[in-house]
Amino acid sequence: xxxxxDHGKGGCPHGVSRRGFLTAVGAGAIGAATLGRAQTPGGPxxxxxxxxxxxxxxxxxxxxxxxxxxxxxxxxxxxxxxxLTGTKVGCERGECGACTVLIDGTPRYxxxxxxxxxxxxxxxxxxxxxxGEVLGPVQQAFLQEDAFQCGYCTxxxxxxxxxxxxxxxxxxxxxxRAGMSGNLCRCGTYAHIFRAVKKASELKKVAGR
Amino acid sequence: xxxxKLYFIDGxxxxxxxxxxxxxPWTETRVVGKALPRVDAYERLSGTAVYPSDVILPDMxxxxxxxxxxxxxxxxxxxxxxxxxxxxxxxxxxxxxxAADLRWYYTxxxxxxxxxxxxxxxxxxxxxxxxxxxxxxxxxxxxxSVEYEVLPFVVDERKALEPGAxxxxxxxxxxxxxxxxxxxxxxxxxxxxxxxxxxxxxxxxEFHTPMELHGCVARWDGQRLTVWESTQGVYPVQQRIATxxxxxxxxxxxxxxxxxxxFGSKLQADxxxxxxxxxxxxxxRPVKLFxxxxxxxxxxxxxxxxxxxxxxxxxxxxxxTALELTVVxxxxxxxxxxxGLVDWLVRDLYTCPNVRTEATDVYINGGPSRPMRAPGHPQxxxxxxxxxxxxxxxxxxxxxxxxxxxxPTVSQGNEGQPPYTTTGLTKxxxxxxxxxxxxxxxxxxxxxxxxxxxxxxxxxxxxxxDGGPPSTVIVKxxxxxxxxxxxxxxxIGTGTKTVMAMVVAEELGLPLERIQIExxxxxxxEYATASGGSKTVPTESPAVRDxxxxxxRQLFEIAAEELKVPASELRIEGDAVVSTKDPKTTxxxxxxxxxxxRGLLLGVGTRGPNLEGKVIEPFVAQFCEVxxxxxxxxxxxxxxxxANDSGRVMNRxxxxxxxxxxxxxxxGLAMTEQRVFDRQTGKVVNRNWHDYKIPTAMDVPxxxxxxxxxxxxxxxxxxxxxxxxxxVTIPTAAAVANAVYDAVGVRVTESPISPMRLVALLAARGTxx
Numbered sequence: 001x002x003x004x005x006d007h008g009k010g011g012c013p014h015g016v017s018r019r020g021f022l023t024a025v026g027a028g029a030i031g032a033a034t035l036g037r038a039q040t041p042g043g044p045x046x047x048x049x050x051x052x053x054x055x056x057x058x059x060x061x062x063x064x065x066x067x068x069x070x071x072x073x074x075x076x077x078x079x080x081x082x083x084l085t086g087t088k089v090g091c092e093r094g095e096c097g098a099c100t101v102l103i104d105g106t107p108r109y110x111x112x113x114x115x116x117x118x119x120x121x122x123x124x125x126x127x128x129x130x131x132g133e134v135l136g137p138v139q140q141a142f143l144q145e146d147a148f149q150c151g152y153c154t155x156x157x158x159x160x161x162x163x164x165x166x167x168x169x170x171x172x173x174x175x176x177r178a179g180m181s182g183n184l185c186r187c188g189t190y191a192h193i194f195r196a197v198k199k200a201s202e203l204k205k206v207a208g209r
Numbered sequence: 210x211x212x213x214k215l216y217f218i219d220g221x222x223x224x225x226x227x228x229x230x231x232x233x234p235w236t237e238t239r240v241v242g243k244a245l246p247r248v249d250a251y252e253r254l255s256g257t258a259v260y261p262s263d264v265i266l267p268d269m270x271x272x273x274x275x276x277x278x279x280x281x282x283x284x285x286x287x288x289x290x291x292x293x294x295x296x297x298x299x300x301x302x303x304x305x306x307x308a309a310d311l312r313w314y315y316t317x318x319x320x321x322x323x324x325x326x327x328x329x330x331x332x333x334x335x336x337x338x339x340x341x342x343x344x345x346x347x348x349x350x351x352x353x354s355v356e357y358e359v360l361p362f363v364v365d366e367r368k369a370l371e372p373g374a375x376x377x378x379x380x381x382x383x384x385x386x387x388x389x390x391x392x393x394x395x396x397x398x399x400x401x402x403x404x405x406x407x408x409x410x411x412x413x414x415e416f417h418t419p420m421e422l423h424g425c426v427a428r429w430d431g432q433r434l435t436v437w438e439s440t441q442g443v444y445p446v447q448q449r450i451a452t453x454x455x456x457x458x459x460x461x462x463x464x465x466x467x468x469x470x471x472f473g474s475k476l477q478a479d480x481x482x483x484x485x486x487x488x489x490x491x492x493x494r495p496v497k498l499f500x501x502x503x504x505x506x507x508x509x510x511x512x513x514x515x516x517x518x519x520x521x522x523x524x525x526x527x528x529x530t531a532l533e534l535t536v537v538x539x540x541x542x543x544x545x546x547x548x549g550l551v552d553w554l555v556r557d558l559y560t561c562p563n564v565r566t567e568a569t570d571v572y573i574n575g576g577p578s579r580p581m582r583a584p585g586h587p588q589x590x591x592x593x594x595x596x597x598x599x600x601x602x603x604x605x606x607x608x609x610x611x612x613x614x615x616x617p618t619v620s621q622g623n624e625g626q627p628p629y630t631t632t633g634l635t636k637x638x639x640x641x642x643x644x645x646x647x648x649x650x651x652x653x654x655x656x657x658x659x660x661x662x663x664x665x666x667x668x669x670x671x672x673x674x675d676g677g678p679p680s681t682v683i684v685k686x687x688x689x690x691x692x693x694x695x696x697x698x699x700x701i702g703t704g705t706k707t708v709m710a711m712v713v714a715e716e717l718g719l720p721l722e723r724i725q726i727e728x729x730x731x732x733x734x735e736y737a738t739a740s741g742g743s744k745t746v747p748t749e750s751p752a753v754r755d756x757x758x759x760x761x762r763q764l765f766e767i768a769a770e771e772l773k774v775p776a777s778e779l780r781i782e783g784d785a786v787v788s789t790k791d792p793k794t795t796x797x798x799x800x801x802x803x804x805x806x807r808g809l810l811l812g813v814g815t816r817g818p819n820l821e822g823k824v825i826e827p828f829v830a831q832f833c834e835v836x837x838x839x840x841x842x843x844x845x846x847x848x849x850x851x852a853n854d855s856g857r858v859m860n861r862x863x864x865x866x867x868x869x870x871x872x873x874x875x876x877g878l879a880m881t882e883q884r885v886f887d888r889q890t891g892k893v894v895n896r897n898w899h900d901y902k903i904p905t906a907m908d909v910p911x912x913x914x915x916x917x918x919x920x921x922x923x924x925x926x927x928x929x930x931x932x933x934x935x936x937v938t939i940p941t942a943a944a945v946a947n948a949v950y951d952a953v954g955v956r957v958t959e960s961p962i963s964p965m966r967l968v969a970l971l972a973a974r975g976t977x978x
Binding site: 069071072076079080083084085086087088089090091092093095096098125126127130135139142143144146148149150151152153154155158173176177178180181183184185186187188189190191192193194 | 246247250251253254255256258259260262263265342343344417418419420421422467468469470472499501502701702703704862863865866867869870871872873874897898899903904905906907909910911912913
């Protein structure tokens, strides 16, 4: 199924797209694909990795000035440098969607986006969907429909649903499946997730957001 | 190395102190059984829940593990000099490091060095590094150079016993003598049969791949170690770490209050716990060590493959006369139950006087297995339930009717054939078939075009799911009537905390919002076994009820004095204690002066032993409908229904969620999941979620119906509950295979039912659309 969001106006010009990640070589994949190479004679060159670059990231409406290594992913910076651990780490190679965030309103894998690439864009994480201490409509829908078990893929599911619903107010079941297909749930709660996305579309209309 | 003290229980009968009372079963419930959202939904949905992988400590380092890239090799030399010069590097440990000269136990008697020179599977730990950032830790790991002597390997359990197969362990590739079971006389049984079928079946090895990676954060405070661990059981992890590091249990605190899935792969401690602790010790800084996704495909468990041959005899009237199963399996390079429980359904699910099973467990150069959701059972169901389908057809009987004819009244697989406490199998079969519209769906035409439609069903039971001691739980009641529940059990996503809070609410009347839960922390919560085996609810809920009732007794004593009514004539109504005789004699709990003076009521609850002489097992029957494209071999799952007898339904919402999840995981076994070894190198080739396919939102039916039988089991325990999380995945794959057969007339006896495999079978049969 063609996914128009990758080509639409909300797209991130630098980041790796959700559906197009297989054609790109992401930083996370390089960092993770180390098994079996450890016996390389002499070891690889790692020149320059300690050099940092000054950037400013706009996350959930706030500006965060940061010193980052060019190879650091947005996921790493969000979790380990900013403590925004609502965004989860599942594979670091663009397969599971646990790290899904919105970049300029479009769902993206934070593990496949370098922190430097995210500069100049609006990043929204799970924390950014909250209304103070109150759950946002998509979160509320996931609660009501029990659309999670262990809850670890859930932030990514919620961000994917949020992105889907921003583009389409009343998605059909097929559109929901396609929109959520980039997010794995090993607990297997998909049937409840489908219901939650439907419910979220209703709650969003009521909430007007 | 000295012989450290071992904390393994190893078959000793577990026990808790006797519960203070044995309350009567609930006749009606106010809270238990309702469809209520989870008590920790806010934390999990807002991002405020701190999972172990979310833990960030001041001054924390990151670690990475160098793993053997070969299926079988000897480590000859490890050179860390280049790594040690890299930016951010802080420490390295190898087999030569004194602080890492520790024993790692696979079983009580089988152990190696933590970094053993002999690596018997790809992914075995060789060295580890701590650095300022994870990227720098991996830089350093890549800069370590290791000289390996690569050894011959065997990764196919079917070849492990062939002459000349490379030995994985010194004693050869047999884990033990074949395990045999026999009742009656199968030769006689086959002679009596009108039809005898014999078929080979195989299920591929699967990986658990929970969403949260395996890992921990370790921090020392002097002699005390704290480990934040993504685990199903904090106590088993504490015991293993204390054993390996030779520390007092009291000095090892394991915290795992939230965790992101396990499915059996997180029931135990792992080498990485020790590695993180040792690196933290050497650097005097906290260390975070989480594996990469690829590593989790190599070294933290799998469901063993099962190579099965099943012979079955049946009379024309549907009487089973004999069942004979042989199975070969492997738990990898170390003893890990490679054939465990594969034969249980053959032994126990249907009435059959003559049964023989034989299981051969072998070593291969593969990662050690760990229990995976209903160990052995989905494999056994794949064989038995496809065979039952074939037998039904052979005698011209409906598959549901055939099974109904063979529903057992006693647990034949157990010694002495004791009766079950409750057997919901007949009800699951009949009510499931009715709700699914089985007979109508069976008669529907398959379709004239290339796309055929079919329905299938399968049944199952789960050997455990009874739960039992030990468990200790504490409930505290505060003077304003709010409460705290303190238990050691992990909530692995099944809704344990929610169900337990509902039990407290049932007995103490307060709303769930007024119950705070503290769980899964060896420093602050009570002893619990790991959450696994579908035993958490039947184990913990009676202990929680016992604790809540202990609080209630004290509360009634205080209220009796203040209301001048005997304690035996009191009940709780909302936030008040009320006389059963006169509703006007009442006082709000928060107004009880005696409670305010005490400040706190504390109730300790324990889990009593199970009834002797009876067997407690959950039962299940599942039905599904599929479409098969005969041109491509593509299978579409249209709908699923699961009828479950898991005793009392504790929470209708989380119950249904378990059913959906179990079916989804079973669909993975049926359709896509399989470990693939490279024949040339013995390496796992599909060590990621791109190549190892688990079900996605595109692969599951939207219509999944949970049909609980809701038969409270008063003999099982004081809440009437039986296990649910595992039975829900046992018959799923077999039901799919049977539906595919119904659609296209081809039996897929080897999992997964990939389009390639199915289209090849269709081509061989010449039935391509």
